[in-house]
Amino acid sequence: MSKSYEDVVITTPISVPYVRYSDRPANYWLGRALGMLSEASGLGAQDIDGLSVSSFTLAPDSAATLTQHFGMTPRWLSQEVTGGASGITALRKAARAVQMGDADIVACIGGDTNPKHGFETLLDDFSSDMSAAVLPYGAGGPNVSFALITRAYMQRYGAKREDFGRLAVSQRQNALGYPQALMKKPLTLNEYLEVKPISSPLHLFDCVMPCAGAEGYLVMSASRARTLGLPYVHIRATCERHNAYSRDDVQLRTGLAMDAQDLWTRAGVCSQDMDVVQSYDDYPVISFMQLEDLGFCPKGTAKDFVQKHDFTVAGSFPHNTSGGQLSCGQAGAAGGFLGLVELVRQLTGSALGEQVQDARLGLVSGFGIINYDKGLSCAAAILERGHD
């Protein structure tokens, strides 16, 4: 069983405001994240001795070449490759590095650029399986893979578009209060249902909008955070899993189902204790699966759970309180950080938008790398508001 994270904490959640398109390279967006971390914490290159980077559009540069771009001399360096899970997998590594003394302060940053036609280029370079076995079928990209998953899920469990729509509509409601969301127009269920199809059963408001931006946070000891006067959250437990259930005909469950029970046991809390939840929402069906696989509701019943609960910030199940990627936009790998950064804000009482009242415990989960027919990487973390 994994050991506890003891007094390792997360501080300084920052979000570099997203834009729809950018001609600047990923280096700029990641560098701005580092700059904002410095401005918010008072720390500089002489203090930050660990760097974790997640980006799809960074090549030919890398975490290693970025140290020169950013004028840093870290003694610990990591590059995350798990996309939508990378905010959490970065945390897992950084926390252990700090716990074991390999680094004192790690900056974890994730972000991407998005030039016009950038998404097309990104798809061409995404993976060998995407190129060989998905793109030849009309070049729909991840929309096709997720459409196949969504239809199979609807057929298996009886979920309807209205159920996915309730999630999308409540997240848009949350986004209206979040100053950095790109989508600021209220969304009605009727508009969700009647918008144009992309890849059936997926329609426009089921699909995230690619954009440019970055997110970041710092990992350090609680004593260091206290000395610096930085609000922080504790890490109760985390998990990650890759290529789970590879023999399933269709992906109706994520690897979170393999680890959820152990995750809750290690955290010493249960799903009902969560004051706020952030799931990875590149498509609504993926949020449904995470909620089920993590035990918030039995398998196949997220459609009932979403109807029974109010998912807005002030509701009975505050979920994706920034509006999530469905309303903020998906800034590449920053999408894998958005939920974690927002959760740290909510648990430190520093929400940019509406604050969940008295939020003490929260969960964030991530899901990434739709390589062929299945998303390969998933991760989750249970966090707690800082205490002495």
Added chain:
Amino acid sequence: MIKLQVCSHCQSVHYPVRDICPACWRDKLAWKSVSAKGRVSSFTDLHISVKPEWADKLPLRIGLIKLEAGPNVLAFMDAKLTSNDPVILAQKDGVFTAKEKL
């Protein structure tokens, strides 16, 4: 029959293309004929492509097919075909098309 990679050591069948057998990690993958029969697990009608060259061919019905031989494959498929239908795959230039199994 269609051609897929079959491991000469453990006999497992693989798709998409692999360089090492995912089942036994031996480097004994060879292209062999396997059954073209399968069943539709799911499908989508694609309305929007990332690539402009597909624009005048849309919408396209694309299926996820579970092959009797083991792997899942994506395939173009007739618009009258739907989930759970048994199908036969044809293979041309590495691209699959699913036809109704008569």
